[in-house]
Amino acid sequence: MEQKQHLTTTIIGLGLIGGTMAWALRDQGLTSYIIGVDNNEAHSKRALELGIIDELLPLDRAVKAADLVILAVPVTTAATLLPQILDMTDRQVITDVGSTKRGLVLAAAGHPKRGRYVPAHPMWGTEFSGPEAARRNVLEGVVNIICDQKDSDKDALALIEHLLRSLGMRLVYMDSLSHDTHLAYVSHIAHISSFALANTVLEKEKEEETIFNLASSGFESTVRLAKSNSETWVPVFKQNKENVLDVLNEYISQLRKFKSSLEKENWTYLNELIESSNKIKKVLDKKQQDKNQPAGLINKA
Amino acid sequence: MEQKQHLTTTIIGLGLIGGTMAWALRDQGLTSYIIGVDNNEAHSKRALELGIIDELLPLDRAVKAADLVILAVPVTTAATLLPQILDMTDRQVITDVGSTKRGLVLAAAGHPKRGRYVPAHPMWGTEFSGPEAARRNVLEGVVNIICDQKDSDKDALALIEHLLRSLGMRLVYMDSLSHDTHLAYVSHIAHISSFALANTVLEKEKEEETIFNLASSGFESTVRLAKSNSETWVPVFKQNKENVLDVLNEYISQLRKFKSSLEKENWTYLNELIESSNKIKKVLDKKQQDKNQPAGLINKA
Numbered sequence: 001m002e003q004k005q006h007l008t009t010t011i012i013g014l015g016l017i018g019g020t021m022a023w024a025l026r027d028q029g030l031t032s033y034i035i036g037v038d039n040n041e042a043h044s045k046r047a048l049e050l051g052i053i054d055e056l057l058p059l060d061r062a063v064k065a066a067d068l069v070i071l072a073v074p075v076t077t078a079a080t081l082l083p084q085i086l087d088m089t090d091r092q093v094i095t096d097v098g099s100t101k102r103g104l105v106l107a108a109a110g111h112p113k114r115g116r117y118v119p120a121h122p123m124w125g126t127e128f129s130g131p132e133a134a135r136r137n138v139l140e141g142v143v144n145i146i147c148d149q150k151d152s153d154k155d156a157l158a159l160i161e162h163l164l165r166s167l168g169m170r171l172v173y174m175d176s177l178s179h180d181t182h183l184a185y186v187s188h189i190a191h192i193s194s195f196a197l198a199n200t201v202l203e204k205e206k207e208e209e210t211i212f213n214l215a216s217s218g219f220e221s222t223v224r225l226a227k228s229n230s231e232t233w234v235p236v237f238k239q240n241k242e243n244v245l246d247v248l249n250e251y252i253s254q255l256r257k258f259k260s261s262l263e264k265e266n267w268t269y270l271n272e273l274i275e276s277s278n279k280i281k282k283v284l285d286k287k288q289q290d291k292n293q294p295a296g297l298i299n300k301a
Numbered sequence: 302m303e304q305k306q307h308l309t310t311t312i313i314g315l316g317l318i319g320g321t322m323a324w325a326l327r328d329q330g331l332t333s334y335i336i337g338v339d340n341n342e343a344h345s346k347r348a349l350e351l352g353i354i355d356e357l358l359p360l361d362r363a364v365k366a367a368d369l370v371i372l373a374v375p376v377t378t379a380a381t382l383l384p385q386i387l388d389m390t391d392r393q394v395i396t397d398v399g400s401t402k403r404g405l406v407l408a409a410a411g412h413p414k415r416g417r418y419v420p421a422h423p424m425w426g427t428e429f430s431g432p433e434a435a436r437r438n439v440l441e442g443v444v445n446i447i448c449d450q451k452d453s454d455k456d457a458l459a460l461i462e463h464l465l466r467s468l469g470m471r472l473v474y475m476d477s478l479s480h481d482t483h484l485a486y487v488s489h490i491a492h493i494s495s496f497a498l499a500n501t502v503l504e505k506e507k508e509e510e511t512i513f514n515l516a517s518s519g520f521e522s523t524v525r526l527a528k529s530n531s532e533t534w535v536p537v538f539k540q541n542k543e544n545v546l547d548v549l550n551e552y553i554s555q556l557r558k559f560k561s562s563l564e565k566e567n568w569t570y571l572n573e574l575i576e577s578s579n580k581i582k583k584v585l586d587k588k589q590q591d592k593n594q595p596a597g598l599i600n601k602a
Contacts, residue, residue, distance in 0.1 A: 123517045143514055172514050185506045186515040190523040193498050196555040197491060198578035204551055205486045211584050213444055213473050214487040216424045220585055221525050222491040227582045228519075230575035234568055245563050248556065250505055254497040255553055262546050267535055274531035277499035281528045283512050284521055 007031045010066035012059065012081065014038040014047035016126065017097045018072030019134025022052045024167050027136060035062045047131040063088045068159070071096035076235035079107040086113040093156040095120045099183060099232075101147045101176040103239035115153035118160040119176060121145045121183075122169065127227035140168030147176040184243035189251055191225045191233060192244070198226035308332045311367035313360065313382065315339040315348035317427065318398045319373030320435025323353045325468050328437060336363045348432040364389045369460070372397035377536035380408040387414040394457040396421045400484060400533075402448045402477040404540035416454035419461040420477060422446045422484075423470065428528035441469030448477040485544035490552055492526050492534060493545070499527035 009031040011018045015038075025031040036053030038044045047053050063069055063085055071078045071085070075098040082104055085094055094117045098104055101119050108114050123143040126133060144164050149157055164171060174182070201223070205211050237244055261270035310332040312319045316339075326332040337354030339345045348354050364370055364386055372379045372386070376399040383405055386395055395418045399405055402420050409415050424444040427434060445465050450458055465472060475483070502524070506512050538545055562571035 123515060125517060125519060127519070145515070182506065182511055182515055185502050186512055186520050187517050189501065190498060190520045192556065192559050193494055194523055195575055195578040196552060196559060197494050198581035199555045199558075199574065200490065200548065200552045201486050202577070202580055203555070204548065205483065210483055211487055211581075212587055214424060214446070214483055215585070216426060216488050218426060218428070218526050218529075219487050219491045221522050222495055223581055223585070224522050225519050226578040227585070228575075229579070230572045233575055234572050237563060237571060238566075238568060241563055241566070245560065247501060247505065248560050248563070251497060251501045252553060252556055252560070254500045254504070255493065255549065255556070257500075258493050258497060259546065259549050259553070262538060262542055262549070265539075265542070267539060270538060271531045271535050273500065274496055274529075274534055276503070277496040277527040278530070279503055280499035280512075280524055284516070284524070284528070286513055 007067045008033045008035065008065060009068045009070065010035040010037060010057075010062040011053065011070050011072060012037040012062070012085075013072035013074075013077075014040075014043045014052065014131045015072065016129050016133040017122065017124075018070065019047060019050075019052045019131045020124070020136075020138060021070055021072065021097060021122070022047075023134055023136045024139045025163065028166055030163055030166055031068070035065060037062045043131050050131055050134075052131055052134060059084075060088060063092065066092055068092065068163075069094045071098070074232050074235040075100045075103060075239050079103045079239070082107045082117065083111055086111045086116065089113045089116050092116060093118065093159050095160050097122055099187065099236045100239040101145075101179045105148055105151075105176040114151060116156050118149070118152045118156050119147040120160060120164070121147070121179065122164075123187075127224055129229045129232065142169050143172050144169040145172045145174050145179055147174055147179050149173055180240050181243050184240055184247045188236060188240060188244050189247045191228060192237075192248060193251065194223050194225035194228075198223050308368045309334045309336065309366060310369045310371065311336040311338060311358075311363040312354065312371050312373060313338040313363070313386075314372065314374035314378075315341075315344045315353065315432045316373065317430050317434040318423065318425075319371065320348060320351075320353045320432045321425070321437075321439060322371055322373065322398065322423070323348075324435055324437045325440045326464065329467055331464055331467055332369070336366060338363045344432050351432055351435075353432055353435060360385075361389060364393060367393055369393065369464075370395045372399070375533050375536040376401050376404060376540050380404045380540070383408045383418065384412055387412045387417065390414045390417050393417060394419065394460050396461050398423055400488065400537045401540040402446075402480045406449055406452075406477040415452060417457050419450070419453045419457050420448040421461060421465070422448070422480065424488075428525055430530045430533065443470050444473050445470040446473045446475050446480055448475055448480050450474055481541050482544050485541055485548045489537060489541060489545050490548045492529055493538075493549060494552065495524050495526035495529075499524050 009025060011022050011034060014036050022034050034053045035055050035057050036047050037059050044056050048056060069085060069092055078096055078098050086108060096104060105119055108117050124139060201211060257273055310326055312323050315337050323335050335354045336356050336358050337348050338360050345357050349357060370386060370393055379397055379399050387409060397405060406420055409418050425440060502512060558574055
């Protein structure tokens with residue numbers, strides 16, 4: 001795959017993830033030229049200034065000029081753009097970075113060029129947005145989920161696998177339905193939990209000075225995701241509505257157990273609830289240890 | 302207050318906070334000798350090995366030998382011990398580190414030695430516990446809330462203020478009732494939110510491997526507090542039951558707004574809910590900036 005060193009890449013959406021993918025491909029020498037597409041003029045200009053991209057082009061010219069197209073816009077926009085991009089595709093490989101996968105797969109389903117699309121989801125992000133938020137050297141060891149890989153052309157899949165592995169990412173394969181169910185649990189609900197926590201505190205604690213003085217690092221950690229932007233997250237909840245509602249119902253029911261233990265002063269039950277939640281430590285600590293291992297150990301091609 | 306450099310300190314409870322306070326006082330040369338009390342033998346032994354304390358003594362001998370006594374046990378235990386310690390007190394100053402204050406203040410109310418007690422709450426912690434979890438050089442710039450300061454003897458209050466300021470901590474003064482109300486918002490609910498989130502994921506996502514592979518840094522951040530131990534937190538919820546229930550009800554009601562916006566596919570409302578929660582950013586960012594300022598700016602004696 002030596003010839004791929006001269007890859008021209010088009011990034012659609014020059015925000016946190018698009019910018020971070022651009023830096024990673026560039027820093028690893030996996031692309032020779034990056035074209036940017038974004039209808040936000042300030043983001044476009046800044047991405048060019050920062051050196052994230054080499055050139056700005058309109059969508060159609062950017063796709064035509066590319067070997068690789070990375071869709072990094074909100075997931076509903078991505079689902080709208082994907083069939084249009086597939087229409088323009090001849091040799092190009094298209095991938096994406098969205099936090100939901102089913103909506104995109106359905107948007108491409110039945111398209112004669114469906115095979116050129118490789119649905120992917122890098123499990124990395126921060127609560128910040130825009131090209132300034134893009135970071136370098138952060139993707140090594142990060143899981144990237146590839147969905148419905150049998151529906152992608154072999155060469156398209158091989159290119160994406162090669163690039164992501166070259167970035168040190170750990171590939172996990174999953175069908176798009178399972179992806180969205182699992183993600184509702186391990187990511188989407190955490191965002192709703194934080195958004196609602198922030199609203200609770202802002203609603204009841206009217207004195208900002210008090211929040212500011214008293215908020216501990218624990219509170220800051222729990223509420224961190226409430227900084228996440230609605231442009232990204234409303235589309236995710238839209239596309240994963242049923243799964244997110246299932247988990248949200250379960251979450252409210254778990255909170256009611258805490259409420260009931262307090263109301264009934266059933267401290268044994270409260271103790272059980274907390275000890276049961278402590279089991280998450282085992283999972284997270286294992287994850288932490290694993291980060292120190294060489295990448296690729298959990299690849300399951 | 303030069304003579305106080307030869308202070309003998311007794312720390313009751315050799316865990317995360319007791320150990321961290323011990324290190325801080327020792328490292329700043331604010332105490333010449335530290336006596337430890339803990340009915341957990343493993344913790345006692347380890348605190349001695351680690352050099353957190355100089356000597357282990359039974360409670361009564363440890364109090365008698367001390368100038369300063371720091372109660373760093375779970376808050377219900379602290380409320381039980383406090384009157385016993387006041388009974389043994391002549392010159393000693395007693396302070397504590399508990400996440401609730403009203404229960405302790407009530408436990409000491411009317412005691413002839415009440416003035417020797419200075420209720421305090423350092424707004425620092427991690428999700429870990431035990432003497433191994435104690436950390437050095439972490440208290441500078443951290444808020445420490447002193448409650449009901451008019452009920453403490455002037456010399457006792459002055460000693461605690463001197464010591465905490467010498468550690469670079471920022472003193473905030475508050476009555477104990479307000480403390481517990483505010484803390485329910487900015488700390489206690491965040492713990493319940495995390496405990497319930499961990500239980501939700503553990504309940505529904507039976508494959509640990511999947512949580513492990515997919516959990517993003519966002520999820521890890523939100524669920525971090527679910528590692529916190531029940532020995533510390535059941536007593537906090539016990540002592541702050543009414544406030545925590547109020548906030549928990551508000552939190553569930555905020556989550557129901559998210560649920561309703563999803564069920565009705567009211568994306569404008571969902572967008573408003575998220576944008577409203579984003580306001581927490583202003584508060585947290587201000588806090589982050591302030592951490593870089595010299596300590597003491599927000600002291601309000």
